[in-house]
Amino acid sequence: MADRPAPANTAPAPAPEATPEAIAEPAPAPGPRTPRVRLRRELAVHPVRLAAALALAVLATAAALALPLLVRRIVGDFSGHRSLAPGLLMMAAAALTGAAAQALSGFQLARIGEGMTFRLRTALMAHALRLPLPVVRARGTGELAARVTSDAQLLGQVVEVAMQLPLAALSVLATLAVMVWIDWVLTAVTVAALALLTGLVLVITRRMRANVTGQQDAVGRIAQRFTADLEALTTIKAYRAEPLADRVLAEDAEHLRAVSLTGARLGALVPAVLTLGNQFAMIAVIVTGGARLAAGGLTVAAFAAFLLYLLQTVPSVNTLATGFGRLQAGLAARDRCNDLLALPPEADPDDADRTAPTPAPDAPAVVFRTVSYTHTGTRRAALSAASFSVPRTGLTAVVGPSGAGKSTALALVGRFLRPGAGSVSVLGHDIRAWPLGALRARMAYVDQEFTLLEASARDNLQLGRAGAADERELARALATVGLAEDVQRLPHGLDTVLGREFDLSGGQRQRMALARALLADADIVLLDEPTSQLDGLNELRFREIVDRLARRRAVVVVAHRLTTVQHADHVIMMDRGAVVDAADHPTLLARCAPYRALVSSQTSHR
Numbered sequence: 001m002a003d004r005p006a007p008a009n010t011a012p013a014p015a016p017e018a019t020p021e022a023i024a025e026p027a028p029a030p031g032p033r034t035p036r037v038r039l040r041r042e043l044a045v046h047p048v049r050l051a052a053a054l055a056l057a058v059l060a061t062a063a064a065l066a067l068p069l070l071v072r073r074i075v076g077d078f079s080g081h082r083s084l085a086p087g088l089l090m091m092a093a094a095a096l097t098g099a100a101a102q103a104l105s106g107f108q109l110a111r112i113g114e115g116m117t118f119r120l121r122t123a124l125m126a127h128a129l130r131l132p133l134p135v136v137r138a139r140g141t142g143e144l145a146a147r148v149t150s151d152a153q154l155l156g157q158v159v160e161v162a163m164q165l166p167l168a169a170l171s172v173l174a175t176l177a178v179m180v181w182i183d184w185v186l187t188a189v190t191v192a193a194l195a196l197l198t199g200l201v202l203v204i205t206r207r208m209r210a211n212v213t214g215q216q217d218a219v220g221r222i223a224q225r226f227t228a229d230l231e232a233l234t235t236i237k238a239y240r241a242e243p244l245a246d247r248v249l250a251e252d253a254e255h256l257r258a259v260s261l262t263g264a265r266l267g268a269l270v271p272a273v274l275t276l277g278n279q280f281a282m283i284a285v286i287v288t289g290g291a292r293l294a295a296g297g298l299t300v301a302a303f304a305a306f307l308l309y310l311l312q313t314v315p316s317v318n319t320l321a322t323g324f325g326r327l328q329a330g331l332a333a334r335d336r337c338n339d340l341l342a343l344p345p346e347a348d349p350d351d352a353d354r355t356a357p358t359p360a361p362d363a364p365a366v367v368f369r370t371v372s373y374t375h376t377g378t379r380r381a382a383l384s385a386a387s388f389s390v391p392r393t394g395l396t397a398v399v400g401p402s403g404a405g406k407s408t409a410l411a412l413v414g415r416f417l418r419p420g421a422g423s424v425s426v427l428g429h430d431i432r433a434w435p436l437g438a439l440r441a442r443m444a445y446v447d448q449e450f451t452l453l454e455a456s457a458r459d460n461l462q463l464g465r466a467g468a469a470d471e472r473e474l475a476r477a478l479a480t481v482g483l484a485e486d487v488q489r490l491p492h493g494l495d496t497v498l499g500r501e502f503d504l505s506g507g508q509r510q511r512m513a514l515a516r517a518l519l520a521d522a523d524i525v526l527l528d529e530p531t532s533q534l535d536g537l538n539e540l541r542f543r544e545i546v547d548r549l550a551r552r553r554a555v556v557v558v559a560h561r562l563t564t565v566q567h568a569d570h571v572i573m574m575d576r577g578a579v580v581d582a583a584d585h586p587t588l589l590a591r592c593a594p595y596r597a598l599v600s601s602q603t604s605h606r
């Protein structure tokens with residue numbers, strides 16, 4: 001280690017100034033929020049498509065309206081012994097035009113809806129990826145996935161409905177206007193029947209909205225639980241816990257079934273009420289019309305045309321009623337999507353406008369000043385007024401018993417968590433002064449799970465790099481961590497997509513993460529328990545890599561193994577959220593009893 005510069009600061013950090021106390025995690029700063037979903041704005045995104053859809057729908061309605069009038073004309077021609085051909089031809093033309101216009105309009109609306117679902121989904125996913133980690137954990141990955149999939153789908157359908165409703169209303173009104181022209185008394189009877197029907201449907205569909213929210217919440221809960229079970233599948237299998245998992249999942253599914261049944265009950269009422277209302281209107285019109293026909297106040301042709309118009313209102317009235325139900329479902333989904341979009345992202349609101357500070361040349365890599373942090377939902381502080389500093393270069397080991405707060409401290413450096421009290425500085429600047437992206441560009445992070453993205457080995461290696469690495473750089477990094485042959489053996493070498501059928505072993509993943517850190521060329525390398533799955537040979541290799549990294553950078557290792565601690569330049573001893581002492585290994589051995597106890601507990605296990 002002769003070639004490594006002496007650590008800039010190996011003195012113990014200042015003693016805690018504040019009384020350690022549990023400080024709740026602060027609410028994340030209100031960030032630049034993703035705009036909420038607004039249906040009107042969404043509908044206006046493609047004005048030409050929307051206008052085309054509207055024009056086609058109006059054409060379809062007009063063609064449908066013309067049909068009964070043409071029937072009336074044909075009946076007239078028939079009784080007047082005139083040729084039926086012109087009337088029949090016009091009727092065929094109107095029917096075909098109406099059908100074509102209706103199909104095209106429907107497709108345009110579906111296209112607008114799909115566009116909206118796409119925009120919404122991408123916005124939801126992008127927003128979820130930028131949420132603070134504690135928020136994502138608290139919400140649950142499955143729950144968030146349900147919003148992106150199921151809720152976005154429901155909401156996409158709303159566009160179609162939101163357009164169909166005014167069109168159907170327009171069609172009903174236009175038909176009623178023609179009906180008034182034919183016979184106002186029969187129209188009044190029809191309107192009375194329809195008003196009764198509308199009132200009933202409104203009451204039902206209102207209740208449906210709350211029910212849909214309940215159903216979507218239940219879907220989210222199942223998705224969350226099932227995802228968590230799949231992630232823990234090895235444990236479930238190892239402990240034969242399938243029946244337990246089955247039971248809990250079945251309880252969630254039962255809850256969803258119960259909520260859905262309430263929805264089905266409400267949903268089943270709608271067509272029943274519609275049929276009843278239509279039959280009621282028909283009977284009322286036939287009875288009144290029959291009486292007026294007998295009294296000579298109405299002609300047969302006019303009565304036939306009126307009945308046809310009445311029949312024609314049925315699909316539009318049905319569209320209004322069922323569409324209103326679907327609209328309520330969509331609005332419930334919109335509320336759930338907006339609830340997600342309203343969560344503040346982890347970046348500060350002015351992040352994009354800020355320039356990254358220039359690292360202070362002589363400042364330590366990291367300084368904690370009386371930092372406290374309490375994980376959401378817990379009462380005990382994971383860190384209590386912790387103060388320490390990490391020299392600009394060299395290997396710093398953070399040690400301490402399990403639960404001492406080591407990983408929490410590392411997460412605070414990467415600003416995955418925000419301090420509840422105190423301050424964290426990186427390269428001479430408070431982390432709040434750094435734009436988040438610039439701060440993280442200064443760091444490479446290897447976490448406990450050695451997470452690989454579901455992407456090619458090449459992409460995984462290059463994460464965090466400003467530019468692409470060339471083949472030689474990649475090969476060198478892989479050779480350094482002893483992975484060259486393993487990657488060569490993959491079916492497509494560096495271009496093999498990792499994560500599913502072509503996964504790496506735990507140790508290989510760890511080394512892959514180290515190769516990534518080598519290629520990232522960051523100022524600060526954060527390693528959380530990086531040797532837990534390495535064999536003797538690879539642990540030796542790991543030490544060499546860390547030595548090499550530490551020549552020009554600060555390498556912070558949360559270490560359990562004595563081997564890592566012994567050759568570190570700087571050791572920070574933590575216990576129960578506090579920094580007990582910080583110095584090099586021999587100094588700590590000589591003066592820090594808890595450190596001595598930790599070391600001897602490890603040596604006695606060897």
Ligand SMILES: Nc1ncnc2c1ncn2[C@@H]1O[C@H](COP(=O)(O)OP(=O)(O)OP(=O)(O)O)[C@@H](O)[C@H]1O
Nearest residue numbers: 375376378382400401402403404405406407408409
């Ligand atoms: N996501 C979390 N939610 C709630 N509490 C947490 C969370 N992560 C850690 N904690 C708690 O915070 C305290 C510190 O945990 P931390 O993981 O920082 O300790 P550690 O020193 O890294 O432990 P280990 O060596 O066992 O990994 C512990 O009491 C732990 O239970």
